[in-house]
Amino acid sequence: MQTWDAITSRRNVRSYTGQPISPEHLDQILEAGRRAPSSRNTQPWDFVLVTDRDQLQELSKVWVGAGHLASAAAAVALILGDDPEHARRAQFDLGQATMSMMIAAADLGIGSGHAGVGDQELAGQLLGLPADKTCAFLIAFGYPADRPLAPIKRPDRRPFDEVVHRGRW
């Protein structure tokens, strides 16, 4: 797919068909995340890929906004260490990695929807995390149940001329 079509087709998808995602496509999505830039190239993340239905259903309980994981074809858990010095900057870096994976997914016709994590103890248990690691976000992936991804003409966003200032505020 052309890049601009992938960027403009990406939308939050929270209901999925039962179709699995091929291992090659999952690896391509993860590779897009691995390549993302980060502060001083620290790459503060680890990614845990989950495709097991029972595990996805359990993971959907870690936050009230994570219910869509239960029907996803896969989820990628974004894992951070506990270095407080990197905590704030790591959020920006995780955002970059997330967007890279979401655009790579959209390029393959795969929808995505991310979720925060409320219950860290449950998430850590389900993912087998060491004590010094936390699950910062979960990104669900799957083929959209409602309609295929296609470029969105009028996205639900603030108007261009309100967001963009030229030269000065």
Next chain:
Amino acid sequence: MQTWDAITSRRNVRSYTGQPISPEHLDQILEAGRRAPSSRNTQPWDFVLVTDRDQLQELSKVWVGAGHLASAAAAVALILGDDPEHARRAQFDLGQATMSMMIAAADLGIGSGHAGVGDQELAGQLLGLPADKTCAFLIAFGYPADRPLAPIKRPDRRPFDEVVHRGRW
């Protein structure tokens, strides 16, 4: 350009030819940022586009790591309000918007390199920011002076199998 080529061609570019970026391409990059997802669709950002050479040279002084702005064709300043409740989450959202703009730029053969902001007073003055706004990051854009963007075969990143865990940690 195909999406995967844009994703794998993106790299930090900090030295630029003198070639300007067309207004249409700048708007396309900004549009990619405007469309980025954010927590509850809050879109906590404003973007200030700077193309004036003198202003870019002054902006390059807001941080020791912002020197490359002086020779950039353009810069986008990412502006946040002062709502502390949104501060942490906004970093993740800014990361998503940044990556979206960088991939959109790579698709056009345009390099990018972001910078933090140390001297908020100077940045605010140069950008004409209201007192309740801060400049969170600056992203420089321009055509690479060294070599054109092309897919990178072996990125300087941790190995795939170290970053990616399957099923559990």
